[in-house]
Amino acid sequence: MCGIVGSVSHRSICSVLVEGLRRLEYRGYDSAGVALLDGEGKLLRARETGKIRELEQNLQANPIDGKTGIAHTRWATHGVPAERNAHPHVCGGVAVVHNGIIENHEPLRIEYQAKGYSFTSDTDTEVAAVMIHDYMQQGLGLFEAATQAIARLQGAYALGVICVSEPHRMVAARNGSPLVVGLGEDENFIASDIYALVGETQRFVFLDDGDIADLTPENVRIYDKAGSAVERPVTESRMTLDAVERGEYRHYMLKEIFEQPVALEKTLDGRLAAGQVVDAAFGQAAAAAFDHIQAVQIVACGTSFHAGSVARYWFESLANLPCNVEVASEFRYRKQVVRPGTLFVTISQSGETADTLAALKEAKQLGYVHTLAICNVPQSSIVRDSDSVLLTRAGMEIGVASTKAFTTQLAALLMLVLALGRRHGLTPEKEAAIVAQLQTLPQQVAGALRLDAQLEQWAARFGDKHHALYLGRGSQYPVAMEGALKLKEISYIHAEAYAAGELKHGPLALIDADMPVVAVAPNDELLDKLKSNLQEVQARGGELYVLADEDVDFTGSERVHVLRVGKAAEEIAPIVFSVPLQLLAYHVAVIRGTDVDQPRNLAKSVTVE
Ligand code: G6P
Numbered sequence: 001m002c003g004i005v006g007s008v009s010h011r012s013i014c015s016v017l018v019e020g021l022r023r024l025e026y027r028g029y030d031s032a033g034v035a036l037l038d039g040e041g042k043l044l045r046a047r048e049t050g051k052i053r054e055l056e057q058n059l060q061a062n063p064i065d066g067k068t069g070i071a072h073t074r075w076a077t078h079g080v081p082a083e084r085n086a087h088p089h090v091c092g093g094v095a096v097v098h099n100g101i102i103e104n105h106e107p108l109r110i111e112y113q114a115k116g117y118s119f120t121s122d123t124d125t126e127v128a129a130v131m132i133h134d135y136m137q138q139g140l141g142l143f144e145a146a147t148q149a150i151a152r153l154q155g156a157y158a159l160g161v162i163c164v165s166e167p168h169r170m171v172a173a174r175n176g177s178p179l180v181v182g183l184g185e186d187e188n189f190i191a192s193d194i195y196a197l198v199g200e201t202q203r204f205v206f207l208d209d210g211d212i213a214d215l216t217p218e219n220v221r222i223y224d225k226a227g228s229a230v231e232r233p234v235t236e237s238r239m240t241l242d243a244v245e246r247g248e249y250r251h252y253m254l255k256e257i258f259e260q261p262v263a264l265e266k267t268l269d270g271r272l273a274a275g276q277v278v279d280a281a282f283g284q285a286a287a288a289a290f291d292h293i294q295a296v297q298i299v300a301c302g303t304s305f306h307a308g309s310v311a312r313y314w315f316e317s318l319a320n321l322p323c324n325v326e327v328a329s330e331f332r333y334r335k336q337v338v339r340p341g342t343l344f345v346t347i348s349q350s351g352e353t354a355d356t357l358a359a360l361k362e363a364k365q366l367g368y369v370h371t372l373a374i375c376n377v378p379q380s381s382i383v384r385d386s387d388s389v390l391l392t393r394a395g396m397e398i399g400v401a402s403t404k405a406f407t408t409q410l411a412a413l414l415m416l417v418l419a420l421g422r423r424h425g426l427t428p429e430k431e432a433a434i435v436a437q438l439q440t441l442p443q444q445v446a447g448a449l450r451l452d453a454q455l456e457q458w459a460a461r462f463g464d465k466h467h468a469l470y471l472g473r474g475s476q477y478p479v480a481m482e483g484a485l486k487l488k489e490i491s492y493i494h495a496e497a498y499a500a501g502e503l504k505h506g507p508l509a510l511i512d513a514d515m516p517v518v519a520v521a522p523n524d525e526l527l528d529k530l531k532s533n534l535q536e537v538q539a540r541g542g543e544l545y546v547l548a549d550e551d552v553d554f555t556g557s558e559r560v561h562v563l564r565v566g567k568a569a570e571e572i573a574p575i576v577f578s579v580p581l582q583l584l585a586y587h588v589a590v591i592r593g594t595d596v597d598q599p600r601n602l603a604k605s606v607t608v609e
Helices: 014-027 052-061 105-114 126-137 142-151 252-258 260-268 284-290 302-318 354-364 381-385 404-424 428-449 452-460 476-491 500-505 527-539 573-592
Strands: 003-008 031-037 043-049 068-074 089-091 094-102 155-163 170-175 180-183 188-191 203-206 212-215 220-223 234-236 295-300 323-327 342-348 370-375 388-391 467-472 494-499 516-521 543-548 560-564
Touching: 003 014, 003 094, 003 155, 003 170, 014 031, 014 052, 014 068, 031 052, 031 155, 043 052, 068 094, 068 155, 089 126, 094 126, 105 126, 126 142, 126 155, 142 155, 142 170, 142 212, 170 188, 180 220, 188 212, 252 260, 252 573, 260 404, 260 428, 284 370, 284 388, 284 404, 295 302, 295 354, 302 323, 302 342, 302 404, 302 476, 342 354, 342 404, 354 370, 354 381, 370 381, 370 404, 388 404, 404 428, 404 573, 428 573, 452 560, 452 573, 467 476, 467 500, 467 527, 476 494, 476 516, 476 573, 494 500, 500 527, 516 527, 516 573, 527 543, 543 573
Parallel strands: 295 323, 295 342, 342 370, 370 388, 467 494, 467 516, 516 543, 543 560
Antiparallel strands: 003 068, 003 188, 031 043, 031 068, 089 094, 094 155, 155 170, 170 212, 180 188, 180 203, 203 234, 212 220
């Protein structure tokens, strides 16, 4: 969602800010803007709806520059995507960029309208610019004025503020939305994530909730929510441009799909030994808590929820533990009855998803034994707020449609299942057998990637379709859900997943020649039942696309297309079978000419409710 980048420097900074915005594109946005102080008492601003290239064209036609500036990509919440709603918002000489939602913006707007201020946008953000301006009119400096205004804001925010009367200062604040300070030589930065600043600096300070930072080119001072000056640790990032460039790949999503064997290897690295999952992988506190776990509650959103839904089958079948999985937006607003001894697990690629973070905060009040995050971003809010963490090590994921984050989440979850299962009757032999399967996972996924060309051929038959049905049973049902989500989010074809046994309870009515049916059919104990379900589809003229285990007896025909995904053992099959579904969705999207890496209306990291 909204992305922020800003700098106080001694050099012209406009192009650095625009490059930062380009790096933040992946978060999802519908408009962009930049505001700069020219050092001669002028605040200059450019804003555009649409892509960053539109903003660049505007800047080429009407160049502006300065040594202090803030820039923003906006993902509309309050107010339609329009230039007047794009950030930075300005009041007098004050400019503000904001990510999050200011929940009390309406009463504040009324209060300041009564004072004579008029508003030019429909956003919740503008009120922050107005308030800071008003406090400055009363004689406060930028930092004090921003601090006073921020104290009155309710909701989630990351803010960057500059003003003409103090051209070498920028104020930044964080509460519930991500914001990082980048430390440079005679210049300092702020950004929504470190990726925006790769190439500019490798030294970062992650702000805590409630922190306000006062930045000049030479100094960064941070104050906590009580107003006391604090030192936050400096983190050295090793992220390089090479690691995050698209390289030979046409899209980030394709690159990330093909990175999965390596990403899985990294996720498993050092965590499996002597036929066991190493307890230390979860940290000391977790390993101690594991001895008391009697149930598991998983909370996540989107693709991460699907990973949790697969894990539920594993927790119950392998670890003999009752497991409940829920989307965070439902969990957080529902009364919870917490069973004694329940482990609370959040799953999140970004570690910043607002609902998952809020659910975690809620859970901490509810008596769960321990909170564990399965997350891809080490410095994220969810990691910081959890008792323990198992990092997925997928590397930066840029495509909005999650791929390598999903399969590495599954691998991490399977390790968690084994560590807990050992304490609940999972035999050493069975654990060793699954550990051996996990060790073959990178090769098996590499095998699934070799189906790319055939999946591209399948995709050609989906290009003109409006709907698709995905079927799976058991732990492959959530895999079907994830496959349908991939197709829907990047190709804009409506796709629905059904547990195959539910077919007769409704979706069978939809089957006709124009409705492709994709089925995940590994060689597990539910296979025969799935086959009967597929017969039902065939008998009604439906066209079937079956992903099957090498050993499965499935004969293709004109309207039954079968692809062999290798010979994955049952437990890791959900991970391996996810890969061809990602490739299928990718190729369909390419054929339909959609914006694969940044699908319309979607955001990579959903930092507002
Ligand atoms: C957004 C992204 C999805 C992601 C979901 C949860 O919807 O587009 O790809 O699965 O958020 O995000 P998280 O970072 O918590 O896994």
